[in-house]
Amino acid sequence: MKIEIQQLEKHYGSKQALKPFNLTIGNEKIIGLLGRNGAGKTTLLQMMAGHIKPSGGQVLINGEKPFNNRNVLQHICMISEANNFKRKLKIREVLKTVSRFYPNWSQETAERLLKTFNLSPSQSAKGLSKGMESALSITIGLASHTTITIFDEPYIGMDASARYTFYDILLEEYEIHPRTFIISTHLIDEVSNLFEEIVLLKDGNLLTHEPADVLLAKSLQVSGPAVQVDRFTEGKQVLHAAEIMGQKSVMIFGDDLDPARAKAMGLSTERCSIQELMVYLTEKEEKMYV
Ligand SMILES: Nc1ncnc2c1ncn2[C@@H]1O[C@H](COP(=O)(O)OP(=O)(O)OP(=O)(O)O)[C@@H](O)[C@H]1O
Incomplete structure (x- = not known):
C-alpha cells in the first residue's frame, strides 16, 4: 500500500x-x-x-x-x-x-x-x-x-x-x-x-x-592533523568538529565525499552512524538539507 x-x-x-x-x-x-x-x-x-x-x-x-x-x-x-x-x-x-x-x-x-x-x-x-x-x-x-x-x-x-x-x-x-x-x-x-x-x-x-x-554515504568522519583535516574539509558542510592538541576530527555531510582522497592525505575516515546524523542534522541552527 x-x-x-x-x-x-x-x-x-x-x-x-x-x-x-x-x-x-x-x-x-x-x-x-x-x-x-x-x-x-x-x-x-x-x-x-x-x-x-x-x-x-x-x-x-x-x-x-x-x-x-x-x-x-x-x-x-x-x-x-x-x-x-x-x-x-x-x-x-x-x-x-x-x-x-x-x-x-x-x-x-x-x-x-x-x-x-x-x-x-x-x-x-x-x-x-x-x-x-x-x-x-x-x-x-x-x-x-x-x-x-x-x-x-x-x-x-x-x-x-x-x-x-x-x-x-x-x-x-x-x-x-x-x-x-x-x-x-x-x-x-x-x-x-x-x-x-x-x-x-x-x-x-x-x-x-x-x-x-x-544517507550514510553522504557522511564522513575525517580525523588527523588539524592542518590536513582543514585542507580536506574546506568548502564542505561541517556537522561537527572537535580538536585536541593539534589533532582534529570533523564530521562532514554532502554529496561527492571522497574517502580515498582523505586517506591519500594521511587522514583516517569512517562513516557516521544514523544516530550521529540524526543528532547533528537536527541541531537547532537553521539548516535545511532536503
Ligand atoms: N494533543 C496535543 N495538543 C497540543 N499540542 C500537542 C499535542 N500533541 C502534540 N503536540 C505538540 O506538537 C509537537 C509535536 O509533538 P509530537 O508528539 O508529534 O512529537 P514527537 O516527535 O513524537 O516527540 P517525542 O519524540 O517527544 O515523542 C510538540 O510540540 C507537542 O507539544
Missing part, C-alpha cells in the same frame, strides 16, 4: 506541530522515522494511522483517506507506548478482541510471540509490568499482519534482551510476510541496521527522506 502525504499539516491551537510537506512511502519497506523530542513524529504517525485528522493537506493510503475509513484502517496497525488494554481482560481475550479488527490476523504468530515473551494467555492484563504490556503490544502489532504496521516507541519498559528479541522477530516477520513497517524510536543505534529508508523530521518540517545507505 502506497502512503502519499500531500501538503500535510497539523495545528494544535496556535501550535503548528507539522508544517506542510510531501512524502511518499512505497510498498514493503522498513522505515525509520526519526527526529528530536517534539519534532512531530507521533503527530505524523497518528495521521497516517487515521487516528487524528489533518488541519490541512492529506494522507492517502492507496488513494484513500484513512480517517474514519474502515476499509483502509483494517490494513494499518499502530502500536504506541500509550496502548492501554482493557485491564479486566485476560491476554487471550485482549488478542481475541483486536484480532476481529484485522482480516489477516495470525493467531499462530500471536501464540508464538506470547511464548517468546513469556506471557501466558490466561494472565490478566491487569497484572502486567510495563515491559510485559509493551511485549503484548508488540505481539499485537506483529500478529496483525497489516500491510502497514507502525511502531511508535513501542518498547517502554522492555529490557535490552526483550528489545533485541523484538528486532529479530520483526526482521523474521518481514522476510516471511513482507509489509511496510514504520518505526519511530530514540534507541537509534540499536535498530538502525534494520532501516531501509530514513525519514527525518525537524521542528515539524521534513528534513530528509532517503534510503539509509544513501
Whole structure:
C-alpha cells in the first residue's frame, strides 16, 4: 500500500506541530522515522494511522483517506507506548478482541510471540509490568499482519534482551510476510541496521527522506592533523568538529565525499552512524538539507 502525504499539516491551537510537506512511502519497506523530542513524529504517525485528522493537506493510503475509513484502517496497525488494554481482560481475550479488527490476523504468530515473551494467555492484563504490556503490544502489532504496521516507541519498559528479541522477530516477520513497517524510536543505534529508508523530521518540517545507505554515504568522519583535516574539509558542510592538541576530527555531510582522497592525505575516515546524523542534522541552527 502506497502512503502519499500531500501538503500535510497539523495545528494544535496556535501550535503548528507539522508544517506542510510531501512524502511518499512505497510498498514493503522498513522505515525509520526519526527526529528530536517534539519534532512531530507521533503527530505524523497518528495521521497516517487515521487516528487524528489533518488541519490541512492529506494522507492517502492507496488513494484513500484513512480517517474514519474502515476499509483502509483494517490494513494499518499502530502500536504506541500509550496502548492501554482493557485491564479486566485476560491476554487471550485482549488478542481475541483486536484480532476481529484485522482480516489477516495470525493467531499462530500471536501464540508464538506470547511464548517468546513469556506471557501466558490466561494472565490478566491487569497484572502486567510495563515491559510485559509493551511485549503484548508488540505481539499485537506483529500478529496483525497489516500491510502497514507502525511502531511508535513501542518498547517502554522492555529490557535490552526483550528489545533485541523484538528486532529479530520483526526482521523474521518481514522476510516471511513482507509489509511496510514504520518505526519511530530514540534507541537509534540499536535498530538502525534494520532501516531501509530514513525519514527525518525537524521542528515539524521534513528534513530528509532517503534510503539509509544513501544517507550514510553522504557522511564522513575525517580525523588527523588539524592542518590536513582543514585542507580536506574546506568548502564542505561541517556537522561537527572537535580538536585536541593539534589533532582534529570533523564530521562532514554532502554529496561527492571522497574517502580515498582523505586517506591519500594521511587522514583516517569512517562513516557516521544514523544516530550521529540524526543528532547533528537536527541541531537547532537553521539548516535545511532536503
Ligand atoms: N494533543 C496535543 N495538543 C497540543 N499540542 C500537542 C499535542 N500533541 C502534540 N503536540 C505538540 O506538537 C509537537 C509535536 O509533538 P509530537 O508528539 O508529534 O512529537 P514527537 O516527535 O513524537 O516527540 P517525542 O519524540 O517527544 O515523542 C510538540 O510540540 C507537542 O507539544
